[in-house]
Amino acid sequence: MSELIVFSTLNGLQYGLLLFLLASGLTLIFSMMGVLNFAHASLYMLGAYLGYQISRWLGFWVGLLLAPLIVGVMGALIERFGLRHVHRHGHVAELLFTFGLAYLIEEMVVMIWGRIPVSYQIPNMLDFPAFTLWSTSYPAYRVFMLLVSMAIFLGLFFALTRSRIGLIVQASLTQPKMVSMLGHNVPLVFMAVFGVGSALAGLAGAIAGPALVTQPNMAAHLGPLLFVVVVLGGLGSLTGALMSSLLIGLVQTFAIAGDFSLSDIARGAGLSMNVPEVLSELWNATLAQLAPVLPYLLLVLMLIFRPAGLMGSRES
């Protein structure tokens, strides 16, 4: 039992922090420009593939450094030459643009690397069990992922709240026109935020690629969950994104251990219920079967009871 709790906590935290790494970029972009960047998950996939390719030529660590940078530059260019022009046509146009971009990036990846999953390897330096508890080993690479995500969060947090640039970015989140009046180059700030957000997605990809399967539909695999994280955490809030991603990670991981269903609970409470045929599947579904759906359930509940999210500061 304690083995289950310890490892579920570790796995939940690590999974949640990976989600955070991805969602942090998205929440910054979403809250700053009101742009729902559908291509964010595709940039994550691009980061994984670039990390793979560069690691084949120059080694894992160089790949880890370069892939996010390349994706970040691409993100900045997308903002400068794409979104900025589409922006004047309204939110729907921006949405369609990023949606199309997502398709474009996926096809590009398929054209260059093919459809078959590529073998993005964990570096030998990190390919060992970090510790072994109760005969289950926890891989060092996951600890590494945990540490990097934590470091990124702290770095972002301090950069946004303590540094001057961070203050300008935060101000631009809610009062872009006023900040512009004060003489700051708000378009440059937007471009930089988009670039940094994309770089974070690329980093998440470069890190997650060896642990997960690096294949062309990895964006579609993780994409919907990202939006759940951002909306759950509240727009404009980095801490909110952290909390919601950890919540989702832990809930989903712990739920998988739940081998009981509503019918089991009813039986345990001594109730014998006659459930109509239509609902019988729902009645008999175990928590473990429902685990991947729980984040979306949380999203629905959050939107009903607290639409601003856990720590949201904007009403849109």
Added chain:
Amino acid sequence: MTNSISFIRRGLLITAGLLASPIMALAQDTIKVAYIDPLSGSAAVTGEHGARHFRYLIDKVNSAGGVLGGKKLELVLFDNKGAPQETLVQAQKAIDSGAKFIFQGFGSNVALALTDFLAKHNERNPNSRVLYLSYGPMDPALTNEKCNFWHYRFESDSNVKISALVEFMKSQPALKNVYLINQDYSFGQSVRAEARKKLLDKRPDINIVGDELHPLLKVNDFAPYIAKIRASGADSVITGNWGADLSLLLKAAGDAGLKAQWYTIYGGLAGSPTAIKQAGLDGQVFQVVNWHANVPGAEMQVLNADFRKQYNEQGWWYLQAKTSVDMLVQAINKVGIADAVKVGLALEGMRYKNAIGADVLMRKEDHQLIQGLYVASFSSGVPIDEERTGWGWKTVATIPASSLTPTTTCRMTRPE
């Protein structure tokens, strides 16, 4: 604004024109053969690889002189995006383009829709009848409740495959506790039900210590499931998982250092061999197949080497694709005309010696190919490797066709 609209309109017209041109009729003196599988979307990796198989086979047939003394076979690809509804649209297109034979491999849901559609079409349109040869779908219903004269299945169904797996497990005395983990949809559920049934039948002493269903292609992190498997004390796992679901499951097992044997149906599909190697599970992952790259037999070895050279090291997977094309060609040549009914009557009941020299039979009662199966483990130290991992498949058991003849509930109405 007006400029951009007319530009878009022009662009659409040009694109439509470019797309329409390949569909225009080509040479008249060919026998059209349609291939309907996902060529875009998440399942495209399997569909595209299958298409390569058929392109290679058809090219070989044509370069050897074609059929009926000189007629060439023409392969036309149709993309169904993995969806049953789209498959019907593509099937109609295939029929309209003059195809007489349709090959399909990915997805039992697609297969069930297709076989139903073609049966109805053939009944209503006696002048444009087509045959449906499936090389992939494993749902037993296709040769039982949903059987019809026009469909021929060249891949062993999932019940037969599980039977073969459990037959192998029967000979493993150390096996005591089995965990079942599957994807929560029709195939996963049928694997689980059949595994339970066969285990009870052949090794009633084995304990089933877990029975898990997880959503299809939604789970990113299988570590919690591995934790459950370990907690249950299982020494073996039976799983029908495929694609990312299997790769991630095995990777998580390797990460956690879980000591168990993995009995899979789809361990050989793209990506899983790489995952097995990355997880370090040497000789611990088994799959049940009708052929793999290290099965002795010169013809398939040569074919595989040639195929790999042509397609940049991506190996041959489907022996049944070759069997289906070979048997179709033989049937066409035997009846002297590419007519669906005549070819169909020649195909059913046909005995054939396939490319590894084994005797196979296209059973008349249900149009199921009866063939032997191999249980193979993915290990180091084999001559031919997969996905450049250095590891490959090694046969650990051969189950002959005679012990893989399922009963059938098929009641077929034959034409005229």
